[in-house]
Amino acid sequence: MDTLSFRTVSPNAESVKREWVVVDATDQVLGRLLAKVAKLLRGKYKPDYSPNVECGDKVIIINADKVRLTGKKMTDKIYLSYTGYPGGQRETTPEVLMKKSFNKHLKPGKNPLYLRAIKGMLPKNRLGRKLIDNLYVYNGSEHPHAAQEPKVIDINKLK
Numbered sequence: 001m002d003t004l005s006f007r008t009v010s011p012n013a014e015s016v017k018r019e020w021v022v023v024d025a026t027d028q029v030l031g032r033l034l035a036k037v038a039k040l041l042r043g044k045y046k047p048d049y050s051p052n053v054e055c056g057d058k059v060i061i062i063n064a065d066k067v068r069l070t071g072k073k074m075t076d077k078i079y080l081s082y083t084g085y086p087g088g089q090r091e092t093t094p095e096v097l098m099k100k101s102f103n104k105h106l107k108p109g110k111n112p113l114y115l116r117a118i119k120g121m122l123p124k125n126r127l128g129r130k131l132i133d134n135l136y137v138y139n140g141s142e143h144p145h146a147a148q149e150p151k152v153i154d155i156n157k158l159k
Contacts, residue, residue, distance in 0.1 A: 006082045016055040020150035022143070023059060026066045028155065030094075030117060033067065036158050038121035041131045046126045049129055052135065054127060060150055064101065064111050065139040069094060101139060110143070111137035 021040060025033055039045060043055035069077070074095050081090045097113035100106065114137045122128035136145065 009094050011052060011053055013106050020148040021056045021059050022150045022152045023125060023155050024063055028067055030067050030069050033155060034118045035121060036155050038118055041134055044066050054130055056131060056134065060120045060143050060145055061137045062141050062143055064114060065135045093121055106120045109136035109138060
């Protein structure tokens with residue numbers, strides 16, 4: 001037979017080029033910001049995107065304390081959690097989670113409000129649990145990842 005053979009190239013973890021990206025959250029709406037960050041974490045803005053491979057970038061969000069929520073969501077929105085014990089249902093608001101982000105005992109780079117919000121935008125499987133580790137959130141404008149030489153992007157330019 002004289003036919004050409006074509007193969008569909010699928011990216012794997014070794015062939016993916018991953019970058020470090022800095023996003024400024026000043027005066028951004030939380031949900032709209034994190035929807036774009038979730039796409040960055042998944043790698044959907046890259047031409048070699050594959051849904052079953054971790055091909056996204058590592059994202060650093062700075063000025064996380066300057067984000068805003070529309071309406072009365074800061075005080076009226078309720079996040080529910082359950083401890084597993086009878087009567088163990090707990091309620092928290094974004095206002096309480098923002099105060100927890102200033103806690104010194106928290107793991108650096110892990111803001112509970114951002115993690116809670118973006119967790120729902122990622123896949124609910126092993127890949128989603130790996131992707132959430134690529135997000136680093138800091139309240140100020142400084143971050144300890146300068147050695148990775150992250151590039152600063154304007155989140156408003158992304159779709």
